[in-house]
Amino acid sequence: MKCNLGLKKCPKDSLGTLKCFPKVRRPFGIVIFGASGDLTKRKLVPALHRLFEAEIFPDEFFLLGSARTQMSEENFRERFEVQPEFSKRCHYTRVDYSDLTSFKTLKRKVMELKKKTNAESVIYYLAVPPDLYIPILENISKVGLNHEWARIVVEKPFGKDMDSATKLEETLQRTFKEHQIFRIDHYLGKETVQNILVFRFANFIFEEVWNNKFIDHVQITIAEDIGVEHRAGYFENTGLLRDIFQNHMLQILALVAMEPPASFDGESFRNERVKLFKSIRPFPLEKLEEWIVRGQYGRGTVNGKFVPAYREESGVAKDSTVETFVAMKLFIDNWRWSGVPFYLRAGKRLPKKVTEVAVIFKKIPHSIFPEVPSEEIEPNAIVFTIQPDESIALEFQVKRPCPGMYSQLLSMNFKYEDFFGVKLPEAYERLLLDVILGDPTLFMRKDDLEVSWKLLDPVLKTWENNPERFSPHIYPAGTWGPKAADELIERDGRKWRKP
Ligand SMILES: NC(=O)c1ccc[n+]([C@@H]2O[C@H](COP(=O)([O-])OP(=O)(O)OC[C@H]3O[C@@H](n4cnc5c(N)ncnc54)[C@H](OP(=O)(O)O)[C@@H]3O)[C@@H](O)[C@H]2O)c1
Known part of the structure; x- marks a missing residue:
């Protein structure tokens, strides 16, 4: 049986257990903004913990939670059902997203943990309401935490419309390089x-x-x-x-409808996806109700x-x-x-x-x-x-x-x-x-x-400009x-x- 990550054999007892996932060899850190929230508790920490349990992580890594809520490191650790070995690598620091001094404190903590664990990369995860993305990015940049060793993960929604998405993108591009930016869609x-891709492109x-x-x-x-x-x-x-x-x-639609990429690597795959999106016929706005x-x-x-x-x-x-x-x-x-x-x-x-x-x-x-x-x-x-x-x-x-x-x-x-x-x-x-x-x-x-x-965007604008015509059924x-x-x-x- 072949595993989804390449041509090595994937033993049956390792399927679904993450054992055949590649190991992370180099120490790393992850900083979660909005660490007091729902996504961190229900998804992010449990996922990181399972990767840890599957022995995918190196000995040295750190998780630094940050949010406005005042809590001790101990209180932060108690929020999650995790092994003590994982828990002791979890830290917390309070941050006020609009206050630069607070980001300076955060920077000291990040640099201290980075040094202590020899982390070669640090990931910032924006698990906060979308209005906070830009202020956080600006402050990360102002205190100089946007090093070459950093990566940034942005959650959906990516903006509210074309204008706000463009503003967010401008800030992202100004503060990080494209290879450091990870826009996540968990689907x-x-x-x-x-x-869907294997079904289509590994069967004749x-x-x-x-x-x-x-x-x-x-x-x-x-x-x-x-x-x-x-x-x-x-x-x-x-x-x-x-x-x-x-x-x-749209992501699912792309997988169903895209042309075969030359190979399953980041660029070829994403090129085909964008090509597919560009082929979607714009909606006729004058008779939009017949289409949406x-x-x-x-x-x-x-x-x-x-x-x-x-x-x-x-x-x-x-x-x-x-x-x-x-x-x-x-x-x-x-x-x-x-x-x-x-x-x-x-x-x-x-x-x-x-x-x-x-x-x-x-x-x-x-x-x-x-x-x-x-x-x-x-x-x-x-x-x-x-x-x-x-x-x-x-x-x-x-x-x-x-x-x-x-x-x-x-x-x-x-x-x-x-x-x-x-x-x-x-x-x-x-x-x-x-x-x-x-x-x-x-x-x-x-x-x-x-x-x-x-x-x-034109659909949303048409709805907004014609509230009576498009009041919901x-x-x-x-x-x-x-x-x-x-x-x-x-x-x-x-x-x-x-x-
Ligand atoms: N939850 C999910 O399943 C899920 C799934 C996909 C995508 N997302 C996206 O992931 C992000 C985080 O989601 P979430 O459900 O974890 O959000 P959340 O629980 O509503 O908020 C996360 C944290 O952000 C801080 N916060 C909330 N409102 C704030 C405000 N007005 N000003 C400043 N800080 C505020 C709070 O921490 P403090 O008060 O301690 O600062 C809160 O604990 C969002 O962008 C969401 O759209 C979530």
């Missing part, structure tokens, strides 16, 4: 997302039919059953288009439980028009995809949590079976389930065991867990390791953001979105799948 760290049979001659359309669904939860403050300023489409959705549907959840029942409307959630304005659902149709204007619609939808408070890519093939041109007309024979599909049960299914017709020549659609399903018998590594484990090793392949490049904002929580989303696809004689 790209998921094994099943990366598997599928890639041959991966084009407009064989494929009728593609559907991508990113559904959550939860509502806005405790993130109302963030979501009210963001909305679903920025939160999901500008990053996760905005929705917002009302009251309803999800998983048997009554839930309030978005506008009734704590922290949400009573008359909020922020969208919690988006469905869209787009075309990719190149030779491979000409004429093939891509239907994309994502939303909160839908019936279940699922991320699915379904590639639907054309119907057979003619049925030889008198009992079943060709239009009644459902087409083949290849379905990637990215979460929660990672799998790939091939849907095809089989004969029903009856005297007539009747057929039935059957799904041949490969489930990661059944076959490999392991829990897949968390996306943050893979991506944090890549940052520490300095591998940018699975991160976004400056031009990725430029082209994605170029596509979505209310859908009952626990359904697959508003009726208008069904109409969007049904106008073309197709239907949304029910994942």
Whole structure:
């Protein structure tokens, strides 16, 4: 069995355990801004701890948490369920993001830990609300912490629109060099997302039919059953288009639709991705509602439980028009995809949590079976389930065991867990390791953001400038979105799948 990191043999008992991940040989440090927050507690520290437990880290490394909250190093360490050996490498220093003196104190602490551990690189992780990215970058630069040995990790959302994304990029480019900047989209760290590439480019049979001659359309669904939860403050300023489409959705779309890169190295892969984004046809703004549907959840029942409307959630304005659902149709204007619609939808408070890519093939041109007309024979599909049960299914017709020549659609399903018998590594484990090793392949490049904002910024502006025309369609929580989303696809004689 070959491992995903190269041609070495990957022993079966090491799969899913991180044992076959490359080791970090040189001491390093990581400084987390916003270390008192949700991302640090739920994702970053657990991922770093698992890498440590898998003996991937060298003996010498340090984690320095910083935030405005006043707490002792001991209190900071107590926040995480980690081994004592990991805990003793964790430190904390308070920082006021707008105060230069505070960054001078931070610098002293970083330099002291760097010296003590012989760290050859130091990573700054911006786990703070996006408004703080620029002030933190400026202050890192003013106190001279932006050395050649430093790297910076920026979380989505990358700006609120084209202008703010451009400002953020200008600051990033002024304070760090491109090879030091890691723009993270954790979807790209998921094994099943990366598997789309292996499925397409390590098999001959599928890639041959991966084009407009064989494929009728593609559907991508990113559904959550939860509502806005405790993130109302963030979501009210963001909305679903920025939160999901500008990053996760477009990244998945690129993997499904991009041309094969010459090799899976950072530049070739990212060049193809940007090329794909540039081929997406801009939306016709004068008839935008025919291409993009905005929705917002009302009251309803999800998983048997009554839930309030978005506008009734704590922290949400009573008359909020922020969208919690988006469905869209787009075309990719190149030779491979000409004429093939891509239907994309994502939303909160839908019936279940699922991320699915379904590639639907054309119907057979003619049925030889008198009992079943060709239009009644459902087409083949290849379905990637990215979460929660990672799998790939091939849907095809089989004969029903009856005297007539009747057929039935059957799904041949490969489930990661059944076959490999392991829990897949968390996306943050893979991506944090890549940052520490300095591998940018699975991160976004400056031009990725430029082209994605170029596509979505006019949509956001059109919505903002025409609030009545684009007020969101209310859908009952626990359904697959508003009726208008069904109409969007049904106008073309197709239907949304029910994942
Ligand atoms: N949570 C996730 O699952 C997730 C997933 C993907 C991306 N992200 C992104 O990652 C970043 C961090 O997310 P998070 O959920 O950890 O955020 P968070 O918990 O809301 O905030 C992180 C920390 O930032 C500080 N902070 C919050 N509001 C502030 C304000 N107005 N002014 C100054 N400091 C403030 C707080 O620390 P102090 O008060 O101690 O300074 C807080 O502990 C965000 O950009 C988010 O969009 C998060």
